[in-house]
Amino acid sequence: MKLVKLLANLGYGSRKEVQRLIRAGAVTDATGRSLSENEVPPHDQIRFRGEELDPPAPLVIMLNKPDGYTCSTEDPGDTIYDLLPPRFALRNPGLNPVGRLDKDTTGLILMTDDGKLLHKIIHPKSGCLKVYQVQLDRPLEGHEGELFSSGTLVLNSETRPLLPAKLQVLGEKEALVTLHEGRYHQVRRMFAAAGNHVLSLKRISIGGLRLPTDLEEGEWFELDADAQKSIFSEMIEDSAESSA
Numbered sequence: 001m002k003l004v005k006l007l008a009n010l011g012y013g014s015r016k017e018v019q020r021l022i023r024a025g026a027v028t029d030a031t032g033r034s035l036s037e038n039e040v041p042p043h044d045q046i047r048f049r050g051e052e053l054d055p056p057a058p059l060v061i062m063l064n065k066p067d068g069y070t071c072s073t074e075d076p077g078d079t080i081y082d083l084l085p086p087r088f089a090l091r092n093p094g095l096n097p098v099g100r101l102d103k104d105t106t107g108l109i110l111m112t113d114d115g116k117l118l119h120k121i122i123h124p125k126s127g128c129l130k131v132y133q134v135q136l137d138r139p140l141e142g143h144e145g146e147l148f149s150s151g152t153l154v155l156n157s158e159t160r161p162l163l164p165a166k167l168q169v170l171g172e173k174e175a176l177v178t179l180h181e182g183r184y185h186q187v188r189r190m191f192a193a194a195g196n197h198v199l200s201l202k203r204i205s206i207g208g209l210r211l212p213t214d215l216e217e218g219e220w221f222e223l224d225a226d227a228q229k230s231i232f233s234e235m236i237e238d239s240a241e242s243s244a
């Protein structure tokens with residue numbers, strides 16, 4: 001790929017702006033020598049105003065989503081894109097969230113520009129389990145686990161039953177819920193169907209990938225190849241609660 005296109009695709013500016021920046025000497029190799037438009041050294045050897053370039057596509061990042069941020073730029077207010085460098089919103093291919101979290105749900109969200117990977121993770125058939133930590137308004141009554149695992153629970157205004165989900169009770173008003181799918185407001189609506197109300201919801205894992213305890217809300221990092229593989233290391237087939 002030509003240097004101008006590479007930088008424009010990474011969001012450093014329009015092609016014209018990037019061309020101007022290259023001509024002004026803002027783009028160098030690792031030794032500080034200005035690059036011409038016709039040179040394209042290896043990605044890790046290119047510097048923009050002395051800084052290493054952002055990672056190339058395909059890129060996968062993990063973000064610890066804070067409360068109050070939406071996952072879509074079409075929604076008003078703060079979005080998860082505001083937590084990333086502004087350049088990231090201008091990348092081509094663009095970064096998309098891998099499934100959405102509600103505005104008031106916190107925790108693990110993946111973002112990628114790799115459409116195939118995105119679909120593989122969110123498709124129930126790929127067996128990528130998502131685990132949510134839930135704080136409830138009222139004490140659990142004891143029937144919720146059976147209801148969620150039944151495979152017959154139909155949410156309000158839907159006709160297709162939910163795939164079986166697993167409930168692990170952590171306390172009187174606290175539990176983990178493991179899902180194979182990601183329907184709209186699913187965990188909140190499941191507890192509403194059980195006569196309870198979710199006070200707070202946090203996603204703590206996707207497949208074999210956990211939210212690191214030291215990743216503060218609003219922080220993110222790039223997933224390396226091993227971390228990406230670990231997403232698929234806990235498939236339904238491996239799970240004692242297999243339901244597929």
Ligand code: URA
Pocket residue numbers: 100101102103105132184185186187188189201
């Ligand atoms: N279930 C919900 O209710 N909300 C989320 O954000 C994710 C799962």
